[in-house]
Amino acid sequence: MQIKVPKEIQIGTLIYKVYLDESLDDAEYDGSAFHSKLQIRINPAIPDARKALSLLHEIIHTFSKPFDVFPNDREINLLSTALGEFLFNNLGIEFDWSDIPTMKLVIEETQR
Secondary structure: OEEEOOOEEEEOOEEEEEEEEOHHHHHOOOEEEEHHHOEEEEOOOOOHHHHHHHHHHHHHHHOHHHHOOOOOHHHHHHHHHHHHHHHHHHOOOEEEOOOOOEEOOOOOOOOO
């Protein structure tokens, strides 16, 4: 069953926008949560299964401030993998990324 990834995800009172970010490929990151910008960014170059786990991972990161929970990265990996196992392997859910905007990597020429 396909479920569209929402463009915005509300965590407590905060609303995070979700983007596919090409610059993460150069940085070799699967995803990142930018708390000051209220953004979750996912690397579009990775396989869909990794994108899905990365989204779950970054969502768990966003729980920290509103719910006063501060798991370390290892714990977040375990939680996101366990949740992914349940959603994807047991419920047959697949994420549809078609509505998520892509942030293009912009390389500016150096002024001479």
